[in-house]
Amino acid sequence: MKFLIINGPNLNMLGIREPSIYGRQDFAALLKLCGDTCDEAGIEYETFQSNHEGDIVDKIQQAYGVFDGIVINPAAYTHTSVAILDALKAVGIPTAEVHISDINTREEFRKFSYVSLAAKFTIAGHGLDGYREAILRLKDLIEAN
Ligand code: DQA
Numbered sequence: 001m002k003f004l005i006i007n008g009p010n011l012n013m014l015g016i017r018e019p020s021i022y023g024r025q026d027f028a029a030l031l032k033l034c035g036d037t038c039d040e041a042g043i044e045y046e047t048f049q050s051n052h053e054g055d056i057v058d059k060i061q062q063a064y065g066v067f068d069g070i071v072i073n074p075a076a077y078t079h080t081s082v083a084i085l086d087a088l089k090a091v092g093i094p095t096a097e098v099h100i101s102d103i104n105t106r107e108e109f110r111k112f113s114y115v116s117l118a119a120k121f122t123i124a125g126h127g128l129d130g131y132r133e134a135i136l137r138l139k140d141l142i143e144a145n
Contacts, residue, residue, distance in 0.1 A: 001042070001043050001044065001068045001141075001142065002043070002045065002046075002066070002068050002069075002133065002141060003038060003043050003044070003045045003046075003067060003068065003069045003070070003071060003138070003139075004008050004043040004045070004046055004047075004048065004059070004063050004067040004069070004070045004071070004093075005046070005047045005048070005064075005070075005071045005072075005131070005135075006047075006048050006049075006050075006056060006059060006060070006070060006071070006072040006074070007030075007047070007048070007049040007050075007072075007073050007075070007087060008051075008072075008073060008074045008075030008076065008077050008078075008133060009049065009050070009051040009052075009075045009076055009077065010075055010076070011030075011049060012027050012049050012051070013027070013069060013074050013112075014026050014027045014029075014100075015027065017111050018082065020048075021100075021101050022042075022100050022101065022117070023100070023127055023128065025128055027049070027137055028077065029048070029128070030128050030131065031047055033072055033128055033129075033131060033132060034071075034072070034131050034132075034135065035047075037046060037132045037135045037136065038135060041135065041136060041139055043135065043139060046067075051082060053077055053081055053084065054083075056074070056077065056081075056084055056087075057083050057084060060084065060087035060088060060090075060091055060093075061090065061091065062085055063091055063093055064090075064091040064093070066077070067093055068093070068094070068142055069093060069094050069095070069096070069097075069138045069139070069142055070093050070094070070095040070096070071096045071098060071131065071134050071135055071138060072084075072088075072095060072096070072097060072115065072119075073100070073131075074097070074100060074113075076117050077115075078097075078099070078103070078107055078110075078113045078114065078115050078127060079110055079112055079113065079114070080114070081094050081114055081115070082114055084114065084115060085114040085115055085117055085118050085131040086127075086130075088115065088118035088119075089118050093129070094113075094120050094138060094141060094142055094145075095111070095118055095119045095120060095138075096120060096121060096123070096134040096135070097113065097115050097116055097119035097121075097122040097123070098122075098123050098124070098126055098130045098131050098134045098140040099122070099123070099124035099125070099130070100125075100126075100128060100130060101124070101125060102124050102125025103125075104124065104125075105125070107116065120138070120141055121134075121137065122138075131135045
């Protein structure tokens with residue numbers, strides 16, 4: 001099984017960025033957590049981070065026929081990007097949506113997620129551990145089908 005783990009804009013600034021919301025662990029720690037989780041679960045993986053919407057769309061398109069699952073934190077594009085939603089629908093790869101913070105208890109504009117319309121499930125507000133939960137739950141879901 002092979003997963004693509006996508007992180008959207010500003011997630012590369014973890015540790016520096018609004019630590020009261022996103023914590024003090026940096027992006028390297030997040031990548032290590034994802035890598036360790038995949039290794040333990042026997043999942044091959046690739047990680048991708050971009051601050052550019054079109055690059056994320058390109059990456060999702062290129063995942064077709066290559067990856068079995070996508071774990072994505074689209075960051076701010078969650079709330080704006082029909083293009084990322086459409087790309088996920090186009091490739092039809094089972095997708096898990098993750099948010100470090102609880103988008104439902106923050107500003108109104110964060111409550112709506114385009115990506116959730118394509119995702120099998122969403123994990124929000126569990127901090128970096130949410131990625132671990134998402135990877136393992138997505139694996140179980142794919143294996144059950
Ligand atoms: C985020 C929540 C988004 O609203 C925000 O724009 C982000 C990060 C999260 O992980 O909590 O950049 O996706």
